[in-house]
Every structure is written in C-alpha cells, then in structure tokens.
Amino acid sequence: MSDTHSFRLATEADVPALGAIYASTVRELGPQLYTPEQVVAWSASPDNREAFYHFIMDYRTHIIEVDGAPAAFCGIGADGYVASLYVAPQYTRKGLGSKVLTHALEDARREFGATSFYTKASFFSREVFTRHGFYVAEEESVDYNGQTFRRFHMRREVAGQQDR
DSSP states (O other), X not given: OOSOEXXXXXXXXXXXXXXXXXXXXXXXXXXXXXXXXXXXXXXXXXXXXXXXXXXXXXXXXXXXXETTEEEEEEEEOTTSEEEEEEEOGGGTTTTHHHXXXXXXXXXXXXXXXXXXXXXXXXXXXXXXXXXXXXXXXEEEEEEETTEEEEEEEEEEEOTTXXXX
C-alpha cells in the first residue's frame, strides 16, 4: 500500500464507490464469520440505492483515499452514533480502519461537541472499536433481509481523552 493517503468528506458522487466497497468487503471477508446466506443478505444493502444513499449522506461520512481513490469510510451522526466503518478488502489489516475511525471521532468532537460515541458493531468491526476504547454494552440478534445477525451495541465515553 502506498503511504499517500488523505481524508475528505463524502459527497453524493461517492455513494456508488462506497457501495462497491461495502459490498465487496462483505462478499470477500464475510465468509470467514458468516453463513453464505448471511453474506448474500448483508452484501445486498447497496442495491437499495435510496436507503444506501441515506446510510452515507445522513451522517458526516469521512473517506480515506489511497492514491486518489476511496479505500475506507466511516460515518458519524451529531449524536455520536458511528453508523459505518468499512475498509476495501485489499486494504484491510493495514491500519486504515483505525485511521478513518480516529479521524472521524476527532472531527465529531470538533464539529458536534460529541463527548460519547456508540455503534452497532459486527463481528468484523468489534475488534477495531475495542482497540479504540469502545466496550460492549449489549449483544443482540437482528433480522436483516431474511437473515438473523448477531451484533454488538458498543459505547465509548471520551470527554477529556485523546484518541489513539
């Protein structure tokens, strides 16, 4: 991976590229922890274009680019809800998830005055959130596109702390 990366906010024009990252990440990495039926159900999310548009644009979604192309994204709401954290498959395990999460958390503190954050993490993202001071408050099962998924409600209080 190149060391050339930059951050920027998502625009409407980015939604298709972020949908491609989302779907390819789920399809390529999902089989490690999910059934084939769960992978199909989860990876289909960007197919609902209107809902996926809102998934990106209703939050302050940050993109990290590598050599000028989106490689990862993280969206956060004014209430501290981390709505998304996805890294393109070719860039996983290279620190981009941590970088875009750190950047988005710092931005939410500045822009919204956020002092606590919460998310609904998958098995994949749970690890990166844990490394950034989030803890599991609750575990739940949810139905999505005809499949049942386990996910983790995670929280982090950050008042007076700097992110790693």
